[in-house]
Amino acid sequence: xxxxxxxxxxxxxxxxxxxxxxxxxxxxxxxxxxxxxxxxxxxxxxxxxxxxxxxxxxxxxxxxxxxxxxxxxxxxxxxxxxx
Numbered sequence: 001x002x003x004x005x006x007x008x009x010x011x012x013x014x015x016x017x018x019x020x021x022x023x024x025x026x027x028x029x030x031x032x033x034x035x036x037x038x039x040x041x042x043x044x045x046x047x048x049x050x051x052x053x054x055x056x057x058x059x060x061x062x063x064x065x066x067x068x069x070x071x072x073x074x075x076x077x078x079x080x081x082x083x
Contacts, residue, residue, distance in 0.1 A: 001037065001038050005029070007028075008025040011024055012052070017059065018059070022053075023052070026050075026056060026069075026072070028049075029041065029048050029049035030053075042083065044080075046079050047076070047080045049073075049076045054070065056069045057073065
């Protein structure tokens with residue numbers, strides 16, 4: 001989990017305007033992926049996840065994709081508020 005957090009931060013630094021890079025960082029920070037066991041997430045991590053989902057939504061050319069990513073951002077912000 002910590003290794004993925006570090007890797008996703010490096011990926012976004014290398015490609016800050018890449019939709020996929022922002023999605024990767026967002027998914028890692030929200031901890032809602034099936035591929036690994038994610039530990040608990042802080043409010044700050046969830047808020048950063050939401051920011052990356054919003055960035056990915058802005059970069060996404062497909063309306064349905066934009067809506068999905070924006071919805072994920074809203075859910076992350078709601079989870080952050082509940083922490």
